Each structure stands twice: as structure tokens, then as C-alpha cells.
Amino acid sequence: MAAVAVLATGLLGTGLLAAAPAGADPSQLPGGPCIQDDQTESLASVAGYGDVVRELGRIERTSQGRVAVDSAGQSGEGRELWYATVGDGPTTFWLQARIHGNELHSTEAALQILEHLGSSASPAARAIREGLTVVVIPMYNPDGATANIRQSTTPNRIDLNRDWENFAQPESVAFWHLFAELQPELGLDLHHMSSAPRVDGTDDLNQFQIGARTVDPARLLPSQWLVGRQMSEVTIDALSGFGQTHLARYPNIDITNAVLSRMLLGGDAPTGETPLGQDVMRGAIFYEVRSVGQKSNGYLEEIFRVPTMAVLRAAADGSLFDSDTASYDALPYADSGSCGHS
Numbered sequence: 001m002a003a004v005a006v007l008a009t010g011l012l013g014t015g016l017l018a019a020a021p022a023g024a025d026p027s028q029l030p031g032g033p034c035i036q037d038d039q040t041e042s043l044a045s046v047a048g049y050g051d052v053v054r055e056l057g058r059i060e061r062t063s064q065g066r067v068a069v070d071s072a073g074q075s076g077e078g079r080e081l082w083y084a085t086v087g088d089g090p091t092t093f094w095l096q097a098r099i100h101g102n103e104l105h106s107t108e109a110a111l112q113i114l115e116h117l118g119s120s121a122s123p124a125a126r127a128i129r130e131g132l133t134v135v136v137i138p139m140y141n142p143d144g145a146t147a148n149i150r151q152s153t154t155p156n157r158i159d160l161n162r163d164w165e166n167f168a169q170p171e172s173v174a175f176w177h178l179f180a181e182l183q184p185e186l187g188l189d190l191h192h193m194s195s196a197p198r199v200d201g202t203d204d205l206n207q208f209q210i211g212a213r214t215v216d217p218a219r220l221l222p223s224q225w226l227v228g229r230q231m232s233e234v235t236i237d238a239l240s241g242f243g244q245t246h247l248a249r250y251p252n253i254d255i256t257n258a259v260l261s262r263m264l265l266g267g268d269a270p271t272g273e274t275p276l277g278q279d280v281m282r283g284a285i286f287y288e289v290r291s292v293g294q295k296s297n298g299y300l301e302e303i304f305r306v307p308t309m310a311v312l313r314a315a316a317d318g319s320l321f322d323s324d325t326a327s328y329d330a331l332p333y334a335d336s337g338s339c340g341h342s
């Protein structure tokens with residue numbers, strides 16, 4: 001199989017505010033361009049576990065004390081579950097990446113955001129550090145990332161985003177403890193989508209799905225559902241002027257054992273622990289960025305980064321909670337046809 005040339009940007013090499021190569025891909029309708037059957041995914045330019053360890057150490061060392069790195073515990077294979085904290089504001093924000101090990105670019109995006117927040121003297125970065133305590137988990141599932149699979153590996157090969165009721169995996173137990181200790185009020189979970197469907201009713205490639213709800217909104221507090229939609233609205237605003245990124249709404253789901261679901265609902269905890277209530281989290285959503293694009297890694301990282309930074313800024317200055325939800329409420333769903341086929 002022919003390896004596809006990758007425009008390797010290098011870890012953290014793109015710079016946070018680099019211009020977007022928007023619309024760089026040739027147009028193929030419907031729903032393309034697509035990864036071809038004979039296309040080999042190159043992982044050479046994607047952050048692996050060793051890169052995470054090295055980059056977190058470097059970012060911490062050069063942050064002048066703004067970034068603290070710690071481990072929440074160990075994975076099934078014994079890797080440390082690294083997280084970093086930046087800022088000392090009153091609102092704690094949980095930013096989680098790569099719970100699915102083969103969803104590659106969220107790790108890089110999370111590291112870029114952390115580096116920016118830890119090193120930038122800009123008023124915006126300072127405002128985030130003063131308004132928020134941002135907890136960054138660049139690689140929730142290091143074993144799955146190393147194996148390049150969605151799930152965990154040991155002792156169970158399961159989807160870690162379906163394990164916050166059973167807590168069968170040490171990763172789930174460790175990150176639940178961190179959640180219980182920090183009690184974040186806002187959460188954002190970064191994913192890739194498994195196919196590249198179109199935006200419903202159009203021939204536009206769906207590049208970015210917003211998951212404002214992991215459970216039926218009827219089970220959320222009204223305030224949680226509102227804040228989730230407000231986070232989504234800020235996301236749409238941030239991406240609306242950004243190249244030709246087409247957005248869609250994630251299909252309606254009701255998955256109670258997902259991480260964000262249990263953070264929002266409370267009520268389940270590892271054996272021997274006291275469950276938390278539903279009043280911890282004010283709101284949490286997830287992003288799904290188009291899957292590995294090979295020729296556009298920097299762009300994929302950027303469309304994680306741009307809306308995440310916008311949500312952080314809005315959370316820090318409080319404007320998030322004044323946002324309307326009109327654009328989200330009008331956002332089309334994704335059409336789930338496979339890439340390149342109607």
C-alpha cells in the first residue's frame with residue numbers, strides 16, 4: 001500500500017494563531033473528499049504517548065509556574081494518566097481529549113491550547129487564567145492510543161466512554177477520582193467522527209459535529225441543557241467566520257454511561273465511593289472533528305482549537321452564560337451516509 005504524503009507540521013509546530021488552510025481540499029461530491037481504500041494512515045506526525053510525556057514536561061518547565069502536570073493514576077498497561085492544570089480562576093473547566101485512542105488530532109490540539117495558556121502574555125490568555133482553572137487531559141486513553149484502537153486494552157478491551165457506570169477500567173476509576181476532587185463546572189470532550197457524512201440537506205462535507213447532549217435533555221437540569229447549548233452557540237460563532245468549515249448537529253443520543261453523561265447526571269461512582277449529585281456540572285458538550293485527513297492535519301487541529309479557545313474565553317469572562325442559542329437551535333443534523341456515497 002502506498003503511504004500518503006503528510007504535511008507534517010511537527011508537534012506544536014504550527015503556532016496557535018496560524019492562518020487556516022481552509023478549503024484546501026479539492027471538491028468531490030457528495031460528501032468527499034474521502035480517505036481512499038488504499039490509503040495508509042501515517043502516524044508519524046501524530047502525538048504519541050511519549051510525545052505527550054515530553055511535551056507536558058516541556059510546557060510545565062517553560063510556563064514560569066503557570067502549568068502544573070500530575071498523574072491521575074495508571075492505565076491498564078501501567079502508563080501514567082497525565083493531566084495538566086493551568087490558571088487559578090474560580091471556575092474549573094475540564095478539557096478532555098482522546099478517550100478513543102484512534103481519534104488522533106485531539107491530543108495535539110489539547111497540547112497546543114495548554115502551551116498557549118501557559119505561555120502567552122496576551123490579555124485573552126491572562127483573562128482565561130484569571131477566570132478559569134483549566135484541567136487539560138491530552139490523552140485519556142494512552143493504551144488505546146498506543147495500540148491505535150478506540151478502546152482500552154487491559155484488563156478489558158472496552159470503550160472507555162461507556163464505562164462510567166461499571167467502572168471496569170482503571171482509567172475510569174482514576175479520572176472519576178480526579179473529577180470528584182476537582183468538581184469542574186464545565187466540560188469539553190474532543191473526538192473525531194468515524195465517517196465523513198454530509199450536512200443534512202446539502203452537499204457540504206460535515207467537518208465538525210457538535211454534541212450538545214449525550215443524554216436526553218429531559219434528564220438534564222434545565223440549566224445544564226441551556227449551558228450546553230450556549231457552549232454550542234459560542235462554538236458555532238467561532239467557526240462561522242473560519243474558512244469553509246461546515247458544521248452539523250450530532251445525532252440525538254441517550255447514553256448514560258458516557259463520561260460527560262455521568263458528570264452531568266451524577267449518581268454512579270466506583271465501588272466504595274460516594275456518588276456525586278447532579279449539581280456539580282453546569283454544562284458539558286463534545287466535539288467531533290472530521291476524521292484523519294492526512295493532508296490537512298494542521299487544519300484538523302485548528303478546528304479543535306479555535307472553538308475550544310472561544311468557549312474558554314466566554315466561560316472566563318462570563319459572556320457564555322448570556323449567550324442566546326438561536327444558531328445551535330437552527331443547526332442541521334448530519335446525514336450519516338458513508339463518505340463519497342449518497
Ligand SMILES: [Zn+2]
Nearest residue numbers: 100103191192
Ligand atoms: Zn470518539
